[in-house]
Amino acid sequence: MKTDANVVPLNKAAAEQSPTSPVGRLPVALIQVRDKAAQQLKLSLQSLFDNADDTLFEMADRATSNAEQNAFFEAMRDLRLKRKSIERGFLQKVFEAFATLNQYEIGKPQPTLDTVSFDSLSLVQNDDLEETVAMDSMVARVISRDGVALGHLSTRLNAVISRKLDDKSNPLGPHLLCEYFLDACSGLGVEIKVKLIILKLFEKYVLGSCDNLYAEANQVLVNVGVLPELKSAPPRRQSHSTNAMAAQANAEGGIPLLAGADEGVQEVFGVLQELLAEVRGTAMPRRANANDALPISTNDLMRLLSHIQQRAPAQVAVDDFDLRPQLEQLLARASAKTGKTRVVGEVDEDVINLVSMLFEFILDDRTLPDSLKALIARLQIPMLKVAVLDKTFFSRGSHPARRLLNEIASAALGWVDRDDVQRDSLYQRIEQVVQRLLNDFVDDPAIFSELLADFMAFTGDERRRSELLEQRTRDAEEGSAKAELARREVERALNERLLGKTLPEVVVRLLREAWSKVLMLTYLKHGVSSPEWQAALQTMDDLVWSVEPHEEPEDRQRLLQLVPSLLKALREGMSSAAFDPFSTSEFFSQLEVLHVQAFQRFKRPMPEQVGDAAVVEEGGEHLLDVPLLDSEPEQATGEPVMVEVVEEIVLLAPGQSRPQEPEALLDEDDDAVQQVDNLRVGSWVEFQEDEEHKLRCKLAAIIKPTGKYVFVNRTGMKVLEKTRTGLAVEFRRNSIRLLDDALLFDRALESVIGNLRRLKNA
Incomplete structure (x- = not known):
């Protein structure tokens, strides 16, 4: 009989592997069984691969992470590229199995998974174990469903070959078919989760038609007189067999509905x-066609x-x-x-x-x-x-x-x-x-699946890069927001203590330029409720008190006790903030003069007077030598420059040249404000920058502490920053519009249906 040219070489190769076989030729009936089985298995495998893309796409849709989704896309690409080699490898195994049916076994057979000891099974990796369990379940379901027909086939094969077969060693049995398929798929670089899905497809499209496979094989043997008395149940009837669907597709010049498609497809x-x-x-318009x-x-x-x-x-x-x-x-x-x-x-x-x-x-x-x-x-x-x-x-x-x-x-x-x-x-x-x-x-619509997988792999790579940069942008903005809150809190603390007071210019400058940085660092590291923050505020209070005029004796005593710890706290704070050492030295020199003058204002000698001077020491270091004279010292440099703090202190952010202008307040019920509040992170918008240029960007973050809305481009890079009021003004001007990110085809189809219904009712 004429056989498929594609499989003859496989049979030939299989025969050549055992040239010394005492019985190498197969009976004609077995050749017919083999060829019919190979043709049916080939069609079943084609159905498997034709439907694999849809199945893996659906799994990718339900993926909970980008990594999982990309695994399914890579599996689709790998399966598509290796489809032909898997088909050839699987069918070659079938032909090799038939070629050895009439050969005597020489030597001890290799153990299968069913004969492996528990000790060796313990060495099987978790993935292999999952694969084995899945295969055993598939085999059990086929045996339960088609066991009688398979048993009759094994019995008939034993009647015409020299070897003795059982259901497990039957070349068309589910056990060996699964092993052939797993061996053919060994080159797939997929995770066990994907491999189990492919095995499920194998069960559905290949093992699911085993009843027809066994029925046809048995019928071939019955036709040549092999045990015709064995009666098997007829195969299950299917509404759409593979051959019928293929015939329908060829007749209509199209492709059939996919298996498992929604019953309402044609209704739509x-x-x-x-x-x-x-x-x-x-x-x-109705087209006017000729009668013929x-x-x-x-x-x-x-x-x-x-x-x-x-x-x-x-x-x-x-x-x-x-x-x-x-x-x-x-x-x-x-x-x-x-x-x-x-x-x-x-x-x-x-x-x-x-x-x-x-x-x-x-x-x-x-x-x-x-x-x-x-x-x-x-x-x-x-x-x-x-x-x-x-x-x-x-x-x-x-x-x-x-x-x-x-x-x-x-x-x-x-x-x-x-x-x-x-x-x-x-x-x-x-x-x-x-x-x-x-x-x-x-x-051939399969090209769309291929292009879709490739395009989504490309966009997936771009999305991962943009998400990484976008996250860095968010982190930077959140850090900037914390710094902004710290600046506001430091401004409030400075203004509470300085606004309206007249103080030496050097002290105001020290607090504004140097100690504000110490307060900022303390706020960011420890928070506003921490002991460190309270200690930094107390140091500022002590400094302001130490340079104010005092007359009471107890004030003189307090000043004497306060100066050493005050100077120590100032020096440590400015050092922790990495303030310029030269400027620090200048501040302390001028502060020393102020404290000398403060002591000189007292009319009576200090109780701690030793000779004509009092020495304040800490750790052996002379922090301040104060001559106790009622008259002005000869080295006195005159009265310090005094300034009155009449304007609020405003601290500028790095790179900021001037304070931001206050924005006008809008009514909360304003439509533009409501539009801003309806924005969600991830929304795409388009800004009309001028008559010719438009800027498309995505809302990446809403920084609630500062009220900033941060926008990035499609690469994740920050391109725009707006306040809530600023965005509301843009909406009022109609210079910003939301971009609809719903699926394009779905929106188009909804629009077409809506238009047709309106035209119908018009």
């Missing part, structure tokens, strides 16, 4: 058709669309991109050649109208940057072709083509027009996707 498209039919002839008009087939329509697609110009104005006139021209030429009027079928015409209306919305959407609309407009023909092939395009949110369009629009949300767009990585990647579809997409 039917509703859209009804809406179109109700407005046709009123809001939508002949609708073209879907396959012919696909060829015409491919013709337009291949000849689409590289640069097309958005307003001029309408494929319907081009399609009418091609149909007119076809009609002239055949002598019969050729038109598009009603269903296909509805699809064309729907896709055209979708793209009219998309290309009018203000959320899409103008520079990218021309690129996205070129996707209209590929999207139309996939919609003609697969009506789930309109109803299934996880459809790869639909998701690709949504992902491109989402990535473009923060894109800013540039003079040199060709140097922008996002623009280049979108252009590559568009060009690949125009060049390579004919009628």
Whole structure:
């Protein structure tokens, strides 16, 4: 009999592996069983891989982290690249197993997972153990469901071969099929979680059809007279077998609905058709067809669309991109050649109208940057072709083509027009996707899954980089906010103690320039309720008191006791704040003069007078020598320069040249204020900077202590900072607008349905 050319070499290779086999040839009946089984297994594997992308996409949608999502995308890419090698490896194992059926076993067989001892099993890694448990469960379910048919097949095989088989060593048994598949998938670099999902797909699409596999194999053997008295139950009937679905797809020139698709898929498209039919002839012109008009087939329509697609110009104005006139021209030429009027079928015409209306919305959407609309407009023909092939395009949110369009629009949300767009990585990647579809997409929608996985991997890398920079921006702003709060608290403390007082100029300058930094550092490190903060305030109070005029004897005693600890606290504080040592020395020199003069104002000698001077010591260091004379000392430098603090002290942030102007207060009920309060972190907005330039940015953080709204671009870099009032003013001027970040295709479809319903009711 004629066998598949692709599998003959495998059989030959298997036979060549055992040239010394005493019985190397298989009976004709077993060759027929092998070939039928290989063909069915090949089709089942194709179903597995065809549905793997959708399954892994759905898992990626439900992923709880970027790492988990990327693992599924990498698995999709890896599975797609190694699909052919897995299919070949699996089928080769099947052929090798059949080739050894008529060979005597020489030597001790290798232990399988069922014969491995508990000691060796303890060495199995957790991942391998999970894999083993999953495989055992799959095998058990097949045995429970199709055990009788498998047992009859093993019995019939034993009747025609020299070896003795049981269900575990049967080359078509679930145990060996699982081992063949795991061995073929050994090159996949996927995590155990993904591998278990692939095993589940293997169970669904390959092991799930074992009843048909065993039924056909048994029937082949029964037809040649091998134990016809064994009666097996008929296989389970399926509403859509793989062959039937493939035949339906070929007959209709399209692709069938995916297994497990929503039952309402066709109903959704039917509703859209009804809406179109109700407005046709009123809001939508009714096409006047000749009585002998002949609708073209879907396959012919696909060829015409491919013709337009291949000849689409590289640069097309958005307003001029309408494929319907081009399609009418091609149909007119076809009609002239055949002598019969050729038109598009009603269903296909509805699809064309729907896709055209979708793209009219998309290309009018203000959320899409103008520079990218021309690129996205070129996707209209590929999207139309996939919609003609697969009506789930309109109803299934996880459809790869639909998701690709949504992902491109989402990535473009923060894109800013540039003079040199060709140097922008996002623009280049979108252009590559568009060009690949125009060049390579004919009628296999799998290309959309491939491009979607690649594009999401690219945007995932960009998103991780931007999120990292965005987090750094938030951290920096939060740190800046803490510093701003510290400045305000230090300003309040200084103004409470200095405002309205007349003090030596050097003391005011010391507190404002030097001690304010000590207070700032203390606030940031320890907080406003800490003992350290209270001690820093007390030092400031003591300094101010020490330079004020005093007359009472107890004040003189207190000053004498206060000066050593005061000077020590000042020196330690300024040192901790890393204040300039030279300026510190100057401050202390002038402060010494002030304290000398303060002591000289007292008319009576100090109790601690020793000779004609009192010496205040600490640790052997002379901090202050005060001559106790009633008259002015000869070295006196005169009265200090005094200043009255009449204006509030304002501390400037680093890099700030002048205090910020106070903003006008707006009513809390103001609509603009309400718009600001409705902003959420992650919202994209567009600022109209001038007549020509627009700035797109995302709200990255709302710093509540300072009331700042921080905006970043799509790379995560800070580009703008506004206050609540400042944003409200922008809303009043209509110079800021929110960008709708909902899925583009979904918004377009909602708009189309809404418009059709309004036209129907008009």
